[in-house]
Each structure stands twice: as structure tokens, then as C-alpha cells.
Amino acid sequence: MVLSVGGGNKEKNTSTNIVSALDYAKKVGATILGIVSRDGGHTKKVADVCIMVPVISDTAITPYAEGFQAVIWHGIVNYPGFKEKK
Template sequence: MKTKPKKQNFFLNTFINSSIKTINLIDQVKISKIASEIKKIKDRNGRIFFIGSGGSAGNASHAVNDFRKLCNIECYSPSDNTSELTARINDDGWDTSYSNWLKVSKLNSKDGVFVFSVGGGSIKKKVSMNIVNVLKLAKRKKAKIFGVVSRDGGYTKKVGDVVIVLKIDEPNFVTPISESLQVLVWHCLVTDKKLQVNKTKW
């Protein structure tokens, strides 16, 4: 007796297909360009500071690990230092918490700032102003700016040197797909032959 084929789950099908569409639209030339720019940063003994909020902060932390461990590049993320970050938020406010952290680290023209963000920050809407202020500082210090963002890219796209804007067609899935594909992009980078020095365990 034949069994009836299982019906596709509409939600999962939509989510996965939207993710696939977004992946197919990723600008691969820009990924390669970011890899080349990061190689230049490494060659001049610069550092990369990964910036993100919420789920993107978790991605920033993971990226720091991969770039340090696989590529031997000095990297940091302000959100990894919980004590300092919360002290700065408590005393000075959220908007300047990351930028003041970077001032102590003496962000300079040899360095890079890499933003993971769904919206990319907006001065007009006053959204993710912590990211906006980091980017203003980076521009003043002439540090390179990279990003993986979605929607219209926000302030990150406006001022960044090389920014990948993820084109997501399902409004309800913008945040989860954006944060998922931030991971895909940086894994492309850390396994690029220009950057990867150390092999993965498995």
C-alpha cells in the first residue's frame, strides 16, 4: 500500500525559498573585495572591530573568533566586554557605548570596522545610533568600513567602503534571514585563500 506524500509546510517552504533567493542575489564580487581589503589591513598590522546589536552582536563575537583563529587577524568586538559595555551604557548611554569603547582602543587608519546589522542604522529614525556613532568615528579616523546589512542598508551603506546589502523579499523574514546570512558571508571570508591561514578541525 502506497503512503501519501507528506504535504509541504507552507511556512518552512516560504522561509527556505526566500533564503535561497537572497543567497543567489548576494554580490560575490563584493565578498571578494572585502577579502582583499581585509588582507591589506592584516598586512599593515591593522585590526578589525566587529560591530553588532542583538543577534548581530552574537554574530560579531563569533566572527572575531573565526578571523583570529583561522586567519591570524587581530579582531575585537565591543559587545564581548559585558562589564565595560554595561558600565558605559549606565553612565553615558547606549548611543555612545561602542564609539567610546573604540576611542580607548585608539581606532585608526590602519584598522577596519565591520558592521553586522539588519537595518544598518538611521540618523533620521534614530535607530541603532550606537552603530551610527561608530561609523562617524571610523570616518574621522579614516578606518575602512565594511558591512553586511539588509533593507536599504541604512547609514552603513551610505558611508561604508564595501557593504553587502541582502535583498530579502519576505518582509516578515528580514531579521532572521539577515542575521543568518551574516554568518554565511563571514564564513566565505575566513575560508578565502587570501585570508585563511589555519585549517579547520573537521
């Protein structure tokens, strides 16, 4: 799962560690999930599922993206279907 504001970009040489991890995950057949903003970058291009956080304000892209990412991941990890049955 990738949580990133821009999603990595080969051409612009940004967040190259994310780009490399995504390429490796694709190579080994892993499922790729992403929660990103801006244009989604490399994550949006290669992810199996990619949630795009909309750009609400050009002056606050990072705080909005990271705030929404936190809400989404908390929703995922607290989903009742994931709780251990005793």
C-alpha cells in the same frame, strides 16, 4: 565591519551606537565594511564596501539577513588566502 539588519539610521534614531561608530571610523580614516539588509541605513551611506542582503520576505527580514551574514562572514574568514603560511 558592521553586521546589522538595518544599518543604523540618524533620522529615525535607530541603532545609534552603529551610527556613532561609523561616523568615528570615517573621521579617523578607517575602512568600513558592512553586511546589511532593508535599505542599508547609515552603513550603506558611508561604508567603503557594503553587501546588501535582499529582503526576501517582509515577515522574516531579520532571520534572512542574519543567516546570510553568517554565510558571508564564514566565507571571508575561511578564505584560503588568509591562512597563515608555515
